Amino acid sequence: MSKNLRFKSSKLVDETYRISFKFNNKTYFGYKGDTLASALLANDVHLVGRSFKYHRPRGIMTAGSEEPNAIIQLHDNTSRTEPNVRATEIEIYEGLVASSQNCWPSVNFDIGGINNILSPILPAGFYYKTFMWPKSFWEKYEYFIRKSAGLGKSPKEADPDIYEHKYIHCDVLIIGAGISGIMAAKMSAKNGLKTLLVDEKSFLGGSSIYDNSEFSKINNQITSSWLEKEINEISKLENLEIKTRTSVAAFHGYNFLLARENLTDHLPMNQRENKIRHRLLKIRAKKVISATGAIERPLIFDNNDRPGVLLSSAMKKYIDLYGVACGENNILFTNNDTAYETAMSMVQRGIKVNAIIDNREEIDSKLSYEIEKNNIRIFKGYTVVDTYGYKRISGLSIMELSKDGQKVIGKKIKLSCDSLGVSGGWTPAVHLFTQSGGKLKFRDDDQVFIPNKYPSDQLSIGSCNGDLSLEEITTNTILSVKKFLNINNTDYKTFEIITGINKSKRNIWLLPSDKILGKTKSFVDYQNDATAKDIKLALREGFRSIEHVKRYTTTGMGTDQGKLGNMHALGIISETAGTKMGEHGTTTFRPPYTPLTFGTIVGRNVGKFFDIVRRTPIHDWHVTNNAKFENVGQWKRAWYYPKVNENMNQAVQRESKAARDSAGILDASTLGKIDIQGTDASEFLNRVYTNAWSKLAIGKCRYGLMLNEDGMVYDDGVTTRLDENHYIMTTTTGGAANVLEKLEDYLQTEWPELDVYLSSVTDHYATISVCGPHSKKIVSKVIPDLDFSDEKFPHMSFKNTKIGQIKCRVMRISFTGEQSYEINIQSNYGKSVWKKCMEAGKDFNITPYGTETMHLLRAEKGFIIVGQDTDATMTPIDLQMDWIVSKKKYDFIGKRSLYRSDTIKDDRKQLVGLLTENPEEVLEEGAQIVADIKKSPIEMLGHVTSSYYSPNLNKSIALGVVKGGKKMLGQKLIIPMENKNINVTVADPVFLDKKGERLNAKL
Amino acid sequence: MFLINCPFCGEREQSEFKAGGEAHIERPKQPTELSDDEWAEFLFMRKNIKGVQFERWNHAHGCRKWFNIARDTSNDQIKAVYKMGEKPTVK
């Protein structure tokens, strides 16, 4: 393990800056510029993880975001630890700590490896088939499955890092800063377009930036040098913003894209303090140019997953960019010319190439002749049939391919190696294009899917568009970008390209073997351990659609979304089924392209900013006076005010009794308030409420019930006629916004002829409700100028008045059944008026009460709470509120629905009161109500909606909905609970003061 | 995320808007004259088509106005935006 596979002078690595890091508890050294993968490879570490199902040893396979195997757990501290990080993407920094995941107890000795031996009994769909029977056993299986599966560990403490979101608007967004992206950026910015160029890597130039052999030239300059000059030039352009380490996660419709800008992950921990870690960019671009490149394909053969097997292009990148050899005795296995570029890089650096295995019988490229000149043996028309070595490849065997490529023939030849580079050609990275809704077409020549129809103003250029040669990339990029951006002039004239490779390729999706398929493990999806055998099994079992095969075999369902193997899965399906490629569809790539952290998604919306909090103007007083709060929508409402040593129940009982025996005070500011004005305001109310409004006198209040068009109760509240053409409507706290929206909807779309204007004034007023037999005395002290006599100020009326110099409205309305006054005053005076009321009520035992007591008091009176005693299936008739439904009005919202065949049924659930046999027993809200406990299955008649112990009646009371309940008065029913059955009697829902005498009670 | 060209405010992000279901379903002027079936047709039956669909949208976090759009549900292209009471300009 102490081998050093690093050699001097590479493109990206700063050899003067040494960095130490820990991997699986062992300390290693790397250099600034290294990724974790390149640093590990330099230390000759290939084994980095275990596979998901069979726990096979796996090594680094790629050098980019498509990595399926080298996914690691980063950081060992619990708040920052992060699973599923690709070792090929993370840049090392001093103090980095990482470990393998999905192995126990260690990557070198993994108990789950037994699954590899058991694999003949673990085919695709094994879990579905085996563990679903018997059903009751699932719980037992689940424990073991979850323990042995699992992709890393999630942090257990809050994330200490800072994240943020940012909106960006630009003329042109270019994704990918490879050669085509750089060219497009220059053309766009130089023509005055506001351009943004992003790339997921830390450097610009893509893969051409390390194309530094004599065999790749642009205009007589080595490609990488030519490109460096271009990069140098564009970095000075004014209209161009360049963001590296920025990965586009999602490409939505209308050119809306999400990208993650990684700002600190490459810095030493002590330099990250107070810096933003990730920034989620929300980009709206007028035009989008995708230059996302292509991903090299692996080859599918037996045991193609051993540590030491890499993509050939990754090997080249590790050599040219990081100065790291993947092995000392390398073999390349290919079906196209790409591997010869890798071989050339090795030759230039003096790294041993043992042999090249090529599927093709004829090879005709300058590079291949050059390789042969270097005495490297090329096995033409051969394929690898097996590999050896457990934790690291040690050798392989090859055989000759038959003419049709379906069989292997001749003698097996064994070759030794410690690293194998494979190349199955290239797959254009069309992921983002398809995310945006783009449709692909299949190109038979080289078996690739390429963009066909753009769903928005966008363009694909370079190899992601299927232009895989340097010549095609340069020529086509200029032509298509010019047309797309409507520009005439560019700096680019003609290109003279020199290249050592050709496009020839012999594509065989599943390479033949001397063994029968059942005996092979040819991995198609490395991360999810799906093999060619599994895919064929799925087809045999009748699956055809790629989406079904994918789910059955889990191909492409890992965190890498099968970036490497999906094409092979499609190829094997179409070969086996005897259909054309593309006929089974392609799988859908879904956002994000690479995984995003939750922190990035959430941004600043954490802690206090997670949701909006609404507080009443009197909130501080409640806090000072020890209120407990309840969330009602976004509102914080005082729930109850416990005194020392009081629990909730004791506090509510005390508050409830005080409100009826002396006086109570409630902060009702959260009630929705809608100001309604216009010459048709009365007519409007007539149409939206079930009862009649035209005859309501100015200065009077009325309770109203609002239905949906389907006849179901939607909201309720008191509306007051302030003037001839002026009303103020109150709504429930939670319903305010929806009611306003619904009323606006009707006004704008159904009744535009009505002269009515609506305005939300919820936040403009503080509402203080004083109730109880002493309430009149208290409000009289607060507003001495106002005549509170019953004659002048009867129940359900309102007065405009003043407290000091401040105008206010006082309504005499009651939700408790007690005599009750509601003071509405400009918000900022709310707290001082509340304090005035408290002061005035001191001698009358004025008691602040919260929502819980309010609910109890109204339940004693049988008043409903919309949303608690109703759901969207209750009509006013079901609620025994027939009295509020006008028989005379020709129409109102929901009227016609009240006599649909369904709504007039007798056995609908109806609101009733419930009294327990034992008056001390308080029912649980939500409990089921039944009549016959012996019937099987037991018929559920309804459920308890509100339930309290009433201190004013000294017994338990409840409301509930019961099928046909209206006709059950006095009937006995049963509430079956876990340990007992509770007997109840159906009662009138009004438990207290049926005649309403308390509204005018005098003390 | 669509860009919607509000007829009153101009082009805005979809997040400012709220969808309001199928357009051009007029509330019957005389509901009481309708049979249960006729009323149910108005109340419950909605189209769900692949292709151009006419929809109500509300600029909820903007001018609060309701208007109609014609949207191709197969690719989310908005073919037309028009005010309440107006006829769509596409079929």
Ligand SMILES: [Zn+2]
């Ligand atoms: Zn608008």
